[in-house]
Amino acid sequence: MIKENRVRFMQGNEAVVEAGIIAGVRFFAGYPITPASEIAELMSIRMPQVGGSYLQMEDELASMAAIVGASMGGLKSMTATSGPGFSLMQENIGFASMVEIPCVIVNVMRVGPASGMPTHPAQGDVMQARWGTHGDHPVVVLCPANVKEAFDLTIEAVNISELVRVPVILLSDATVGHIRERVELPDPASIALINRKMTTLPPEQYKPFAAGEDCVPEFADRSNGYRYHMCSNMHNEWGFPADSGHEIADKLIRRLDKKVDLFQDRVTFYNTYETEDAEFMIVAYGSVARSAKDAVKLLRKENIRAGLLQLQTIWPFPTAVVKQFCVGAKTVIVPEMNMGQLISEVRLAAGCEAVGVNRADGMAISPQEIIEKVKAVK
């Protein structure tokens, strides 16, 4: 039986805060922006209560830098923002990728570009979340569709960032961020927490960027002689710049890439609904998946064999999962609150016809719009 106090009526943004705290986040730095501001406000209340710190920085460049700095100092760290702020964070998301610093970036998407529509949902940052910072870099992006998922995926985000030493982006949207729903929170004792690996090697043998088979280097406690260097440049295993060391650069870039490949199964989350015999497979993510599920229900009532594959992990793109569930489908329908960002990846993986249902005007995609599209391609 679920204890009374574990049943909560919660906002999506609030779920992110509570889950972050349970996952061990003890440092939050941010700069307020709609529709993510509740995360900053709640963090300013909750962080000190658990012995953590809330810093309101001068901008998102600083927020991102501060969370990487705090994580370098050993604290699990998080920031939260929306489109314009997410743009400002990009350079140091790359830095976190390069020096393999665990951290979680929450982007509660609103309509863009530029200031767009601050209070309305969108999914326009799907490609930016993957490729927003320059250069080849690993990153993991998770996408919740409701308050419970915002909670669960925040815990996963913190855990994955610690396990794989990658920045993890929680790509929420204004709908998920602002909606209030009844949620049954898990018993905190039942939640497995992951902490970054610490070296057991003595300082003279320790190399901060040497990695074993899992491609993830170990941290060292910055005391007792572990005086190591980290830099944003291409670096060797000791962490020093390798300005013209092409072999070193090659080795590093390939390891960073392989690292996330090795953990792909661990970081891939999805839900399915009525997929077994689906002729029309809807592939959706984020709040759009809610409408997609309703669309499937209604279509089934009309004996149209529709199914839903809801991706909770969008990057690294779960090619194998999409292939597995779309193999028997005639057409794949990809509703997105953008002009079609993930559809190309879906099309490639599905290997069949894929059509989009798109809008980027700040309005949610209704089940009816999806149903109409299915009927149109039927």
Added chain:
Amino acid sequence: MAQVKDYLRPGKLPHIWCPGCGDGTVVGAMIRSIDKLKLDRDLVTVITGIGCSSRVNNIMDFHSFQTTHGRAVAFATGYKVAKPDMKVIVVTGDGDGAGIGGNHLIHAARRNIDLKVILINNQIFGMTGGQFSPLTPNGAIASTAQYENTEYPFDVCKLMEAAGATYVARGTVYHLALTEKLITRSLEHKGFSYVEIITQCPTGYGKRNKMADPYQLLMWQKENSVPVEQAGKYSAEELKDKFIIGELLVRNDRTEFVEANARLIDKSRAKAKGGSGK
């Protein structure tokens, strides 16, 4: 007393700097200050941004991070909160600290967070080949000011004072004994410290400005500096293009940020327990 080389990372010499560059002299001054204060080497972290000056921590044997251009102070803010016992020194350049990272400098000073910022002011973008910086003198030549620099430099020490820094000082490479003393004092101070050190970049600045010989640049530092104790003797006009050197501000009337944050944590916990939170 240990020697400077005892604090250098084995195998990290030669460094990357040009002959006559002032950056190495600053490293020497920093190390002598740290040695004088007998700071535990495992409790010192040197954080830098990007630039020639930001390479100082490659060779210094302390914890070290070379971050992104302009953001060292922002990283250091998070790091210091995570590691309150660490002496956190930020070394930055005039481009890194006063240009691209200027906003972070202002707000870290305002918070009075216990960071020791050392801004190595060579009046130019050294690393990228001598483009003008926000601290390049008006009328000087730079690779992006081939006719002349039409912009004006600004007094970052005054800016720091206005922003709320609690320790502000300026030295030069020429006045090395003074500079060393200022670094030492800033390391002892609790709160946001800003020490600007005027240095020379013969390659990016001197060559284009008829001071190719580092000696000429050192003499330029000597001639253009006025010790703060004597500044009162000069008119505003006479001080126009001069650097005031020495300890410019020490104040102890603001709570240091990490300490204030710790108090806030106590207060919130007392409140959560149902206390008054006072």
